[in-house]
Amino acid sequence: MKLLSAQQIHQWDAFTIMHEPVASIDLMERAAQSCTDWIIENNLHSKTIRIFCGKGNNGGDGLAIARQLIERGVNPSVFILEFGAKGTDDFQTNLNRLHPLTTEIYFLQSEDFFPEIQKEDLTIDALFGSGLNRPLTGLSASLVDHINNSGAEVIAIDVPSGMFIDKSSLGNRLIKATYTLTFQSLKLNFLLAENAVWFGYVEVLDIRLHHAFLQEIDADFNLLDKHFISRHLIDRKPFSHKGTFGHALLVAGNKGKMGAAVLAARSCLRTGVGLLTTFIPEEALSIMQTAVPEAMVLVRGENPDLDKYNTLGIGPGLGTADDAVSLLKTMLEKYSQPVVLDADALNIISGNKQLLKQVPQGSVLTPHPKEFDRLFGESPNDFERLQKAIDASKEYPLIIILKGHYSLVAHNGKGWFNTTGNAGMATGGTGDVLTGIITSLLAQKYTPFIAACIGVYVHGMAGDLALAYQSEESLLPSDIIEALGTAFNQLRS
Numbered sequence: 001m002k003l004l005s006a007q008q009i010h011q012w013d014a015f016t017i018m019h020e021p022v023a024s025i026d027l028m029e030r031a032a033q034s035c036t037d038w039i040i041e042n043n044l045h046s047k048t049i050r051i052f053c054g055k056g057n058n059g060g061d062g063l064a065i066a067r068q069l070i071e072r073g074v075n076p077s078v079f080i081l082e083f084g085a086k087g088t089d090d091f092q093t094n095l096n097r098l099h100p101l102t103t104e105i106y107f108l109q110s111e112d113f114f115p116e117i118q119k120e121d122l123t124i125d126a127l128f129g130s131g132l133n134r135p136l137t138g139l140s141a142s143l144v145d146h147i148n149n150s151g152a153e154v155i156a157i158d159v160p161s162g163m164f165i166d167k168s169s170l171g172n173r174l175i176k177a178t179y180t181l182t183f184q185s186l187k188l189n190f191l192l193a194e195n196a197v198w199f200g201y202v203e204v205l206d207i208r209l210h211h212a213f214l215q216e217i218d219a220d221f222n223l224l225d226k227h228f229i230s231r232h233l234i235d236r237k238p239f240s241h242k243g244t245f246g247h248a249l250l251v252a253g254n255k256g257k258m259g260a261a262v263l264a265a266r267s268c269l270r271t272g273v274g275l276l277t278t279f280i281p282e283e284a285l286s287i288m289q290t291a292v293p294e295a296m297v298l299v300r301g302e303n304p305d306l307d308k309y310n311t312l313g314i315g316p317g318l319g320t321a322d323d324a325v326s327l328l329k330t331m332l333e334k335y336s337q338p339v340v341l342d343a344d345a346l347n348i349i350s351g352n353k354q355l356l357k358q359v360p361q362g363s364v365l366t367p368h369p370k371e372f373d374r375l376f377g378e379s380p381n382d383f384e385r386l387q388k389a390i391d392a393s394k395e396y397p398l399i400i401i402l403k404g405h406y407s408l409v410a411h412n413g414k415g416w417f418n419t420t421g422n423a424g425m426a427t428g429g430t431g432d433v434l435t436g437i438i439t440s441l442l443a444q445k446y447t448p449f450i451a452a453c454i455g456v457y458v459h460g461m462a463g464d465l466a467l468a469y470q471s472e473e474s475l476l477p478s479d480i481i482e483a484l485g486t487a488f489n490q491l492r493s
């Protein structure tokens, strides 16, 4: 699923108007109707409702919602923010349609006109939508403060006012929404942690924009979906044998950090690798052989023939001491197939940036935001970090997974967001599980990009499935590993 920029969203609107065809005012009516229906279905219409409108089409939506609520026996009051601009045509038409039905329409020319809002009221924010082109100031900003300070629940129409769709809103004056009803599809702004406190619960309302438009446009960002993942799973043929599914070498673990190696080994095996060898410190031999009897073990100091392996997974629990640094250097010098680099492997590279150039083409890096910043430099906000990940995927022939609530797979200058997973997964060890999964997929000869996509998706999906018998508090990385089987079964069904 493509994620569109603000400009593309306006083009989609125009495309639908031309090709359905539908009049612009009727498309607004449809959008407003989906909001009105949602408000009634969720039983929010019994509250005192105050609708705040700008004079663009977002405000037009607000006016249409007001009329539709009146037609359903609800009596909202409407407040129109006067900020000098002339209303759009559809705003004006809806204002004309509303006038005969109510006297509760007020124009806000200064703060003196702001209405009192009780905590128990419901406010609808239709001030600014995707047409926002600069941060809010003056009267608009004061109105946003007034609404936020009331403590009343807020439904933001399309986007919380003050929030940009496709650039950072950090430091902007923003409506703090309880719910955001956004039209047709998720947008980039809803995928970033820095915006999460402002948009509340997000519901995507289908307003039947023309699907043909999506085939025509090129999007920089996409959402991974189940269909895409299922389509790329390779069948396990009846006559296959363990050699068919590759041999992975997992370079992981150090004193006090063998748990990371064990988790990565177990998730690698549960993802279907044919053979797994772990390359661990000698003193941890019995830990690994006991915890993961399915894995073979080589101990550090031995000199493995790397050509035997279809891929390497390097990093979980490795540490960053000198022995780990020289081990990573040797691996990168000797091995030329795509590998997975995580955790301490990334931290070592941050301290030895020249190593980045030695990482084999097609390798998958899985940094969390802090690791990413150490590798590629700090960013003032989430949008810039995202852009840096995209830029790095152009500069280096690598796949970069920027981990987060919606992890981003950056490849060849484009980004794919993962949609599975939950807050319970924000705990130590889940990254090791992901490394094991992707290492396994690479060994099975998935292309690195597909391995990264399937990896993040199935990892999050297993985390979601594990919530059937765990809570977000109690979820452990081992539960994710246990649920991998169900996740793969569901993806193949």
Ligand SMILES: NC(=O)C1=CN([C@@H]2O[C@H](COP(=O)(O)OP(=O)(O)OC[C@H]3O[C@@H](n4cnc5c(N)ncnc54)[C@H](OP(=O)(O)O)[C@@H]3O)[C@@H](O)[C@H]2O)[C@@H](O)CC1
Pocket: 009, 010, 012, 013, 027, 028, 031, 054, 055, 056, 057, 058, 059, 060, 061, 083, 085, 088, 127, 128, 129, 130, 131, 132, 133, 134, 135, 136, 137, 140, 157, 158, 159, 183, 184, 207, 209
């Ligand atoms: N596409 C769809 O799917 C559908 C979209 N629909 C709806 O249309 C909405 C988009 O409407 P829109 O384009 O008229 O823009 P909107 O956000 O109302 O802003 C209005 C004007 O405000 C101005 N302005 C900007 N920043 C400002 C600031 N800081 N302070 C003060 N003024 C500022 C700027 O004008 P300017 O001042 O730059 O001339 C801008 O043009 C969309 O979110 C959705 O609700 C549905 O009805 C149908 C289906």
Ligand SMILES: [K+]
Pocket: 058, 125, 126, 127, 128, 129, 156, 157, 158, 159, 160, 161
């Ligand atoms: K809004």
